[in-house]
Amino acid sequence: MKRASVNSMSLVALRTSQRGFTIGRNLRGAPSNQAHHESTSSGHEQQHIKQTNNSFTSSAYFCRSRPIYVSATQQHVGKTTTCLSLISGLKKRFPHSIGYIKPVGQQHVPVYSDDLAKEIRVDKDVTLLREHFNLQHIDYKDMSPVLIPKGYTKDYIDGKISHDEQFNSIINAYRNIAEKNEVLLCEGTGHCAVGSIIGASNAKVASLIGADMVLVANGGLGSCFDQLELNRVLCEHHNVNVAGVIINKVLPEKYEQTKDYMGRALQRWGIPLLGCVPDRPYLGHPALADLERIFETQMISGRKHRFRHYTVPDITLVTTSLTRFLSNLREKPTRTLYLCHATREDIVLGFLAEYQRRKRVGGPLFEAALVICGRAEKYEISRELRDMIEVHDEEVPILLSPFTTHHTMECIHAYTPKLNIHDKSRVIAAVNHYEKYINYDLLLSRTGNSLVSKRTE
Numbered sequence: 001m002k003r004a005s006v007n008s009m010s011l012v013a014l015r016t017s018q019r020g021f022t023i024g025r026n027l028r029g030a031p032s033n034q035a036h037h038e039s040t041s042s043g044h045e046q047q048h049i050k051q052t053n054n055s056f057t058s059s060a061y062f063c064r065s066r067p068i069y070v071s072a073t074q075q076h077v078g079k080t081t082t083c084l085s086l087i088s089g090l091k092k093r094f095p096h097s098i099g100y101i102k103p104v105g106q107q108h109v110p111v112y113s114d115d116l117a118k119e120i121r122v123d124k125d126v127t128l129l130r131e132h133f134n135l136q137h138i139d140y141k142d143m144s145p146v147l148i149p150k151g152y153t154k155d156y157i158d159g160k161i162s163h164d165e166q167f168n169s170i171i172n173a174y175r176n177i178a179e180k181n182e183v184l185l186c187e188g189t190g191h192c193a194v195g196s197i198i199g200a201s202n203a204k205v206a207s208l209i210g211a212d213m214v215l216v217a218n219g220g221l222g223s224c225f226d227q228l229e230l231n232r233v234l235c236e237h238h239n240v241n242v243a244g245v246i247i248n249k250v251l252p253e254k255y256e257q258t259k260d261y262m263g264r265a266l267q268r269w270g271i272p273l274l275g276c277v278p279d280r281p282y283l284g285h286p287a288l289a290d291l292e293r294i295f296e297t298q299m300i301s302g303r304k305h306r307f308r309h310y311t312v313p314d315i316t317l318v319t320t321s322l323t324r325f326l327s328n329l330r331e332k333p334t335r336t337l338y339l340c341h342a343t344r345e346d347i348v349l350g351f352l353a354e355y356q357r358r359k360r361v362g363g364p365l366f367e368a369a370l371v372i373c374g375r376a377e378k379y380e381i382s383r384e385l386r387d388m389i390e391v392h393d394e395e396v397p398i399l400l401s402p403f404t405t406h407h408t409m410e411c412i413h414a415y416t417p418k419l420n421i422h423d424k425s426r427v428i429a430a431v432n433h434y435e436k437y438i439n440y441d442l443l444l445s446r447t448g449n450s451l452v453s454k455r456t457e
Helices: 008-027 034-040 043-052 079-093 124-132 152-157 163-178 202-208 222-237 252-269 288-295 322-331 345-361 383-391 405-414 424-435 440-446
Strands: 068-072 098-101 108-113 118-123 183-191 212-218 242-250 273-278 337-341 369-373 398-401
Touching (some): 068 202, 079 183, 098 124, 098 163, 183 202, 212 222, 273 424, 273 440, 345 383
């Protein structure tokens, strides 16, 4: 891979500017690790900083307020959901000047960049945030500056990708977005240490652009606080101020207890609890579209119901007689997900017949779905049965799993649904649920942002 050219002066300029900015922050009483940070910088970099300090002490294109960097404490804590809710609340206060960037991404999708007039790849969460909130004033090329596809880490260690090349990509993207917006939200990838192997951890990138950190953790007390401490210490090491904490997925019956005790526990760090969000199980229920992704297949009928969600504890594996299955189908909640083996053609036909019966005589809406399981190339449903299923076309949701019934159940139970731009009902439900539990005024004041937009347009 050919190494890209690097504008080292712009990198040094930003580092100089941000060091001066961080010192100003520490004078206001935030925890400082500046002496340690300065002592660990290389002599070569220090020499350039001294040479350019007078020339780059201010930059017109950088926001005076600090960017808000959101990082998790571990996987599956609802970081992207939190970012959606933060953007939603902030956009009400800054309708024309809210920016978003995910500096380092992993899973990526193709999009079209208007500025570059070509297709590029960006992190999948970027498309969700940009399209859902119609952030058309920001081009895709600036929203996902560094991607880590397969082989990237080895190329970095082999020296095919330079450290400064990465940082300049982030700096340039940050600059382009910051100059157009009053408030800038940065979404991290995983916990604060993710990206360390390529020298671009969330904590380090937040330090680079002078951002304040918001840590997102799952509900609890002891284990939650332990995870927060690990991430807080890394932020302190990189001289990043932690603006606050948001606790997600709190058991409703322990909401007041968690809010009280975590709020008091965080006081020892001088960090406020910005939000405490009770769990809403629906947000963790898989849709049929999620099952398509798990099994790398497509529904063979009922595709218009792809974004219908099903409760995992209510999934039913059919091992009984047809008579008993039909009885369950009429007694259990109408929106139940059933699994059967590919050899149980009687169950499939009974499922189709029950749909036809309800359509003819009326009664509860038929919302059940069926997953037909069987190892690929060993258990195939017959052509005749497939024809009968396809006759129902979009009405009856049925899909195939290439695994055993046991493995299929394990996959569904282990899966953590992720928000995506196509599942609009879940995205809207998540935003509406989270938004009312977050203290936006406290977040803005903690990060040096104004509470309302100063723009008139």
